[in-house]
Amino acid sequence: MDDSSNRHDSGHDHEHQAVPSDLALRVKSLESLLVEKGLVDRAALDALIDTYQHKVGPRNGARVVARAWVDPAYRQRLLTNADAAIAELGYGGMQGEHMVVVENTPKVHNLVVCTLCSCYPWAVLGLPPVWYKSAPYRSRAVIDPRGVLREFGLTLAEDVEVRVWDSTAELRYLVLPERPSGTERMSEAELATLVSRDAMVGVSKVVLAEKGAAA
């Protein structure tokens, strides 16, 4: 992908450059009202934000993937009863109550989208990135998945079957990526550091990265 794209809402955000301060004020005013009325507890808001900034994120999913790579019995449990297998590692709950794990192979590539809104497996990946929730990805992932993947720098051979999972109900999907070759001697913890959020959504593969940190 184009690393120079450092704004978060391509195409439509130019007109927003002046807006955020107004939005920030509106949200501040709303928070102050709801706290004043006893409808929300400010400390609860802080705890929620802290949870999704520091505790629940793609590292959870990466640990699940790494465990599946090193433990064939776990992998089997993960593919047949994802909720229970994910709970074994202590994850689950909000927006991860009903998990399905789909496995990439040399002949099958899985891609996850929510065309209708922004459904995403929070319990294992945290809150979704802006591109996942935005119109370009949501509109094209189902009609042109190979084009979307090329935009992410991934060109698939014609003989690979692409399976797109549209999260239209309360099932939440996690892609189990292929374990890259050359990682045979790596520990489970080392493997987990290779697994990127994007690979678990299905828009990239896991690579033995000289490029460095996972997205």
Place this chain on the structure above:
Amino acid sequence: MNGVHDMGGMHGMGPIGWEKNEPVFHASWEGRACALLLAMNCWEKWTLDALRHQIERIPAADYLRMLYYEKWVAALVELTVTAGLASRQEIESGVPTLGATKSNPPLTAEKVPGMISNGAPASRNLPVPPRFHRGEHVRARNINPIGHTRLPRYARGKHGTIHIDHGVFVFPDTNAHFLGEQPQHVYSVRFTARELWGDQASPRDTVYVDLWDEYLEAA
């Protein structure tokens, strides 16, 4: 409703704005907005389906223009006013009406870890019989309800195959409108890309859509 939110298969939305090292929130107001909505959900005055429908009802041009958490704020305001938790005047002024009674928030900081680890399952452990079974051929019904639905337009009228029976879940088309849960089976339905998009699509590719019993008919 046939809103702009139902955008699977549309063209012209531009390039995907992937961002390197994207932060969880791009500004502190986004985190506050996210947390406000999650905390207000705990009043249980509306369902998750009603929340989704409220966001869908944002006028199309605004829906495409607004930032993600901006849409959450817009929906939260409407839901809060409709539920009678605060008045529009209070929200506009930012201060409670004189003499208004003060409530006790249902979500306190101590309850946050439990709320997140428990979640809110939408499945129902009820003996509802499935109308379809794995491997059966089905057609997604051609419905165009004005209210909430999770049957995307691109699948309507299309032929598919039952891939997985996920079990019994609340039905969003009624639950969004406070008309009851009408629990029924949800299936992962497999559509070939060519059935959905014609000959331009790869003959190998498939799209799996999670659909409720009422969205399907035998084919």
